[in-house]
Amino acid sequence: MVIYLDNNATTRIDPAVLDAMLPYLSELYGNPSSMHSFGGQVGAAIQDAREQVAALLGAEDTEIIFNSCGSEGNNTAIQAALAAQPEKRHIVTTAVEHPAILSVCKLLEKKGYRVTYLSVDGRGQLDLMELEAAMTGGTALVTTMYANNETGVIFPVEQVGAIAKEYGASFHVDAVQAVGKVPIDLSTSAIDLLTLSGHKLHAPKGVGALYVRKGFRFRPFLLGGHQERGRRAGTHNVPGIVALGKAAELAQSHLGNVKREAELRDMLEYGILATIPDTSVNGGGTTRLPNTVNIGFKYIEGEAILFMLNKHGICASSGSACTSGSLDPSHVLTAMGLPYTILHGSIRFSLSRYTTEADVREVLSVMPGIVDRLRALSPFNNDQADWLQERDVALAH
Amino acid sequence: MWEYTDKVLDLFYNPVNQGTIEPAAEPGVAVVFGEVGSIACGDALRLHLKIKEDQEKILDARFQTFGCTSAIASSSALTEIIKGKTLDQALQITNHDIADFLGGLPEAKMHCSVMGQEALEAAIYKYRGIAVADHDDDDEGTLICKCYGVTEPRIKRVIRDNHLTTVEQVTNYVKAGGGCSSCLADIEDLIAEVQQELAVAAVAVKTAIAEEQGSRGAGEQVVTAAPPLPSAVAPLPLPILTNIQKITLIQQVLDSEIRPLLIADGGDVQLHDVEGDRVLVKLQGACGSCASSNATLKYAIEAKLKDLVLPTLVVQEVGG
Numbered sequence: 001m002v003i004y005l006d007n008n009a010t011t012r013i014d015p016a017v018l019d020a021m022l023p024y025l026s027e028l029y030g031n032p033s034s035m036h037s038f039g040g041q042v043g044a045a046i047q048d049a050r051e052q053v054a055a056l057l058g059a060e061d062t063e064i065i066f067n068s069c070g071s072e073g074n075n076t077a078i079q080a081a082l083a084a085q086p087e088k089r090h091i092v093t094t095a096v097e098h099p100a101i102l103s104v105c106k107l108l109e110k111k112g113y114r115v116t117y118l119s120v121d122g123r124g125q126l127d128l129m130e131l132e133a134a135m136t137g138g139t140a141l142v143t144t145m146y147a148n149n150e151t152g153v154i155f156p157v158e159q160v161g162a163i164a165k166e167y168g169a170s171f172h173v174d175a176v177q178a179v180g181k182v183p184i185d186l187s188t189s190a191i192d193l194l195t196l197s198g199h200k201l202h203a204p205k206g207v208g209a210l211y212v213r214k215g216f217r218f219r220p221f222l223l224g225g226h227q228e229r230g231r232r233a234g235t236h237n238v239p240g241i242v243a244l245g246k247a248a249e250l251a252q253s254h255l256g257n258v259k260r261e262a263e264l265r266d267m268l269e270y271g272i273l274a275t276i277p278d279t280s281v282n283g284g285g286t287t288r289l290p291n292t293v294n295i296g297f298k299y300i301e302g303e304a305i306l307f308m309l310n311k312h313g314i315c316a317s318s319g320s321a322c323t324s325g326s327l328d329p330s331h332v333l334t335a336m337g338l339p340y341t342i343l344h345g346s347i348r349f350s351l352s353r354y355t356t357e358a359d360v361r362e363v364l365s366v367m368p369g370i371v372d373r374l375r376a377l378s379p380f381n382n383d384q385a386d387w388l389q390e391r392d393v394a395l396a397h
Numbered sequence: 398m399w400e401y402t403d404k405v406l407d408l409f410y411n412p413v414n415q416g417t418i419e420p421a422a423e424p425g426v427a428v429v430f431g432e433v434g435s436i437a438c439g440d441a442l443r444l445h446l447k448i449k450e451d452q453e454k455i456l457d458a459r460f461q462t463f464g465c466t467s468a469i470a471s472s473s474a475l476t477e478i479i480k481g482k483t484l485d486q487a488l489q490i491t492n493h494d495i496a497d498f499l500g501g502l503p504e505a506k507m508h509c510s511v512m513g514q515e516a517l518e519a520a521i522y523k524y525r526g527i528a529v530a531d532h533d534d535d536d537e538g539t540l541i542c543k544c545y546g547v548t549e550p551r552i553k554r555v556i557r558d559n560h561l562t563t564v565e566q567v568t569n570y571v572k573a574g575g576g577c578s579s580c581l582a583d584i585e586d587l588i589a590e591v592q593q594e595l596a597v598a599a600v601a602v603k604t605a606i607a608e609e610q611g612s613r614g615a616g617e618q619v620v621t622a623a624p625p626l627p628s629a630v631a632p633l634p635l636p637i638l639t640n641i642q643k644i645t646l647i648q649q650v651l652d653s654e655i656r657p658l659l660i661a662d663g664g665d666v667q668l669h670d671v672e673g674d675r676v677l678v679k680l681q682g683a684c685g686s687c688a689s690s691n692a693t694l695k696y697a698i699e700a701k702l703k704d705l706v707l708p709t710l711v712v713q714e715v716g717g
Contacts, residue, residue: 301439
């Protein structure tokens with residue numbers, strides 16, 4: 001029995017989604033681009049999926065381009081925005097973006113683009129004044145996430161978009177974590193480009209979509225066939241697309257019940273804070289996704305907590321250095337300026353519509369014991385320990 | 398998810414010898430502790446030893462660890478290994494012994510075993526009143542990795558003990574270079590230095606053996622105990638080239654590495670001039686007529702030249 005509280009990493013496929021996609025893995029194997037009705041019926045299914053995804057976003061069906069994943073969406077969006085205004089050489093993004101944005105920006109810097117990485121405050125929130133100050137007439141693109149994958153913190157994207165428009169910049173939003181969790185209406189939005197990923201909303205891995213606002217001068221990233229109106233070459237991942245459509249439809253109907261998820265999240269959050277001393281919520285005090293909570297457990301290390309949780313069949317994740325395989329803790333929590341006592345001991349729990357009250361109760365029942373055990377092993381138990389801050393000076397670069 | 402051995406998981410879920418040791422009440426018994434790491438680094442170990450003074454024997458060992466699964470398991474393993482050993486025996490223990498005791502550690506987690514070995518050393522040195530080199534003063538302890546506070550002696554030691562040959566390995570073992578990465582070149586130099594030292598030492602051993610064999614006469618067989626030589630890596634300082642040398646080298650690389658490929662595709666490249674670090678080239682034939690491929694080609698040529706001649710070179714195309 002697994003208690004799965006790692007839904008920001010990936011989600012289980014909804015059984016109805018699986019049912020919808022299965023025929024396209026067996027008898028309905030036609031190519032939607034073919035000129036016969038056997039392939040044509042598959043084309044119709046893709047059109048249905050496009051309408052389902054568009055409906056979830058308040059978009060038109062022609063504004064949806066199916067692709068393979070969130071990373072592809074983000075890469076495509078950045079390149080498209082730069083190609084749309086080639087004379088502009090400045091990009092504004094934030095310090096807490098997903099690597100699929102940050103790595104592209106780092107590369108573009110090497111190619112002569114100037115990139116501004118907006119900072120976040122201790123709650124993980126943006127400062128719109130800083131954005132305003134960074135903007136110039138030469139800014140080609142503003143790209144921010146809708147909600148942060150680690151903390152769930154929601155950015156004020158419409159306000160960001162309004163500022164981007166003021167300066168004539170394109171506005172891209174990585175909404176991989178937000179779609180299906182918060183209502184999004186692109187019909188009245190400043191957003192030009194928006195990335196979403198199937199496996200974060202109970203569709204399978206390997207399918208995603210990029211929203212491109214009607215009228216945006218989009219140049220394709222992947223060249224080849226004429227699929228997706230010539231905007232994304234490559235034979236359609238038909239089962240994946242059908243699944244994403246169904247998942248979008250279910251997500252839309254589920255948006256009304258998201259309050260229940262938030263209540264369970266709050267129960268988990270308050271329960272941990274109430275029963276375990278020296279804990280705090282990373283990204284607390286600002287708007288967050290209803291399903292996410294990131295908690296810092298002082299004086300112990302995240303990977304050790306995860307392995308303890310794993311023994312109880314509980315899946316969560318951590319931004320600690322040891323978890324990632326790199327030596328640095330999460331760039332998101334680091335950008336928030338959190339102290340090392342918290343940075344290395346942070347755990348993210350992310351719920352879904354499948355999370356039950358029993359799941360939360362189980363976590364609440366084992367968590368205090370796990371923390372006690374690891375704290376008993378730790379040489380640290382307060383912030384004043386003499387060797388605690390030893391390397392802070394060297395590290396504060 | 399990390400692939401930990403059963404032994405690692407067992408010692409993590411059921412650690413032995415955790416905690417502290419009360420100050421000794423009995424005469425002739427000392428209690429000390431040594432510590433490495435910090436909360437900033439993400440792992441730290443405080444190792445407590447109970448030592449019988451006349452025999453310098455470790456009667457008991459306990460640990461307190463802030464760190465991941467393998468850090469806790471490594472600490473617990475260390476205490477098991479050293480109990481009952483004399484201090485001199487304990488000082489012979491390397492991080493490898495700890496990793497072996499655990500049935501191995503993932504490469505990226507080897508630093509956990511190094512932390513154990515270092516805490517042991519710190520505790521014993523403390524007991525013996527030997528000052529451990531501080532990382533940011535004297536020449537002996539030059540700080541190489543500022544992010545993780547790793548000194549030159551520590552890096553050289555881990556290279557030597559584990560026969561490390563790449564910077565990535567050094568990062569896995571002692572974290573050095575894993576932060577801002579500005580010391581990667583320094584680490585590369587240290588690897589070359591250690592390998593040179595090892596090579597010299599090996600030659601010295603061979604010579605000594607040869608001399609000994611010579612003096613003993615041909616009748617006796619002597620088994621050589623020289624350690625296997627790690628593959629030699631030449632140090633890579635930025636070469637200082639005269640203009641003529643630079644141009645010759647660039648021409649050589651163009652002729653041998655780049656032109657054959659272009660000619661095969663119906664194109665060619667000619668060296669037009671070299672001004673400082675600017676390499677001016679003329680693209681011809683099939684590639685010369687295609688504007689979009691020229692940019693790609695320019696980067697490809699530049700990458701090759703940067704790699705094989707000088708990292709500061711830039712390529713520019715001239716018309717004609």
